[in-house]
Amino acid sequence: MKVVKFGGTSLATADQIRKVCKIVASDPDRRLVVVSAPGKRFREDIKVTDMLIACAKAKLEKGNAEKELSNIINRFSDIAADLGMSKDIANIIATDLKARIDGDTSNKSRFMDSLKAAGEDNCARLVAAYLRGTGVEASYVSPADAGLLLSDEFGNAQVLPQSYANLKSLKNLPGITIFPGFFGYSIKGEVVTLPRGGSDITGSILAAAVEADLYENFTDVDNVYSVNPNLISNPRPIHELTYREMRELSYAGFSVFHEEALVPVFMKGIPVSIKNTNNPGAPGTTILKNRENITDPVVGIASESGFCFIYMSKYLMNREVGFGRKILTILEDECLSYEHIPSGIDNISIILRQDRMDAEKEARVVNRIKAELSVDDISVQRDIALIMIVGEGMQHSIGLASRATTAFFKAGINIEMINQGSSEVSMMFGVKNEDSDNAVKALYQEFFG
Numbered sequence: 001m002k003v004v005k006f007g008g009t010s011l012a013t014a015d016q017i018r019k020v021c022k023i024v025a026s027d028p029d030r031r032l033v034v035v036s037a038p039g040k041r042f043r044e045d046i047k048v049t050d051m052l053i054a055c056a057k058a059k060l061e062k063g064n065a066e067k068e069l070s071n072i073i074n075r076f077s078d079i080a081a082d083l084g085m086s087k088d089i090a091n092i093i094a095t096d097l098k099a100r101i102d103g104d105t106s107n108k109s110r111f112m113d114s115l116k117a118a119g120e121d122n123c124a125r126l127v128a129a130y131l132r133g134t135g136v137e138a139s140y141v142s143p144a145d146a147g148l149l150l151s152d153e154f155g156n157a158q159v160l161p162q163s164y165a166n167l168k169s170l171k172n173l174p175g176i177t178i179f180p181g182f183f184g185y186s187i188k189g190e191v192v193t194l195p196r197g198g199s200d201i202t203g204s205i206l207a208a209a210v211e212a213d214l215y216e217n218f219t220d221v222d223n224v225y226s227v228n229p230n231l232i233s234n235p236r237p238i239h240e241l242t243y244r245e246m247r248e249l250s251y252a253g254f255s256v257f258h259e260e261a262l263v264p265v266f267m268k269g270i271p272v273s274i275k276n277t278n279n280p281g282a283p284g285t286t287i288l289k290n291r292e293n294i295t296d297p298v299v300g301i302a303s304e305s306g307f308c309f310i311y312m313s314k315y316l317m318n319r320e321v322g323f324g325r326k327i328l329t330i331l332e333d334e335c336l337s338y339e340h341i342p343s344g345i346d347n348i349s350i351i352l353r354q355d356r357m358d359a360e361k362e363a364r365v366v367n368r369i370k371a372e373l374s375v376d377d378i379s380v381q382r383d384i385a386l387i388m389i390v391g392e393g394m395q396h397s398i399g400l401a402s403r404a405t406t407a408f409f410k411a412g413i414n415i416e417m418i419n420q421g422s423s424e425v426s427m428m429f430g431v432k433n434e435d436s437d438n439a440v441k442a443l444y445q446e447f448f449g
């Protein structure tokens with residue numbers, strides 16, 4: 001049995017939905033299908049999820065979202081009409097959206113999540129109805145009925161362990177099951193969404209629950225590339241990746257597959273195949289536990305901006321018992337998770353995602369560190385990008401750090417931080433945001449040029 005997930009661009013128009021249905025019908029093992037909300041039809045277009053967010057905001061801020069709502073209803077009814085479907089499905093979707101916008105707004109995050117989930121939910125209803133219309137046995141299944149339970153963190157939920165047992169019976173449903181991605185229900189029965197792009201996570205949870213043989217993730221590129229194709233034209237494709245490599249690459253900006261989506265399939269050892277809806281015959285990229293024939297040390301280069309460093313120094317820091325614990329307590333009190341903590345004898349840097357620490361939080365953290373740890377020096381540097389080189393082959397290669405730093409030197413790029421050692425399959429460099437693209441190009445030239 002295969003679990004198949006289709007991303008937003010695969011569902012953006014009637015033509016795309018026809019391709020999706022053809023792909024599903026062409027393989028009898030494709031029995032559990034997860035859909036995203038309709039995505040962008042062209043570059044400047046707006047994803048349905050973003051339209052829903054704008055709609056919820058309009059309702060919360062102005063008390064009225066009629067225009068925004070009718071744009072979304074039109075998006076769905078245009079797709080249904082182009083698919084030659086009767087008005088019934090468009091009416092069902094319009095009724096559902098109206099009920100959501102008229103819902104209780106007393107808890108803003110809960111209201112927002114109820115709207116955000118509508119894109120996937122209605123897309124799943126539409127695809128199931130269309131498939132049935134073409135004579136295929138297909139049914140929409142609601143995450144509530146299936147028992148997909150999530151933590152009650154609106155917009156950032158995580159799967160609850162009991163979901164796996166609940167969802168197992170999806171395996172036994174007849175025909176093709178169309179399941180909406182991106183959301184589930186809290187124990188209280190409220191709609192909660194996963195992080196943005198979370199339909200990948202839904203697919204992975206379902207694949208693990210039914211112990212699928214394969215999790216196919218259909219998107220709009222032929223495969224994962226060794227570097228962002230917007231930076232390097234025709235970069236080298238990657239046909240096989242290990243879970244560890246994919247995890248590191250998606251952490252640092254490879255957006256083809258959600259970084260949180262690997263855990264469920266990894267636990268069950270289910271391989272993932274990234275494929276292109278517009279070119280399903282292409283081999284794609286397979287993500288698995290181990291890969292053989294590792295010839296090159298580096299498989300991919302990724303970069304992600306938007307980090308900041310809190311740097312501090314104190315003479316004889318290495319002798320001070322409890323220094324680290326005190327810093328971490330301050331971060332915990334401020335609900336800050338850290339990304340990395342490189343340290344020296346008398347100094348330490350804490351790397352955080354900067355959007356999680358606004359100016360007020362920064363001032364509180366800095367003041368507490370000064371007061372409670374009596375540091376000699378403390379500063380915060382924002383707008384840092386992390387560049388990662390990743391590959392299982394790195395464990396057995398000599399001179400990689402030298403090659404990378406020489407590439408930076410030749411490109412005139414100052415390295416703010418190097419982190420290597422904890423991970424066997426990656427090496428990380430911090431550079432200023434404005435140097436990020438050139439840093440990636442220099443590394444690509446060195447390792448793949």
Ligand code: ASP
Nearest residue numbers: 036049182196197198199
């Ligand atoms: N539609 C949601 C988003 O745009 C989830 C997804 O596409 O996976 O984030």
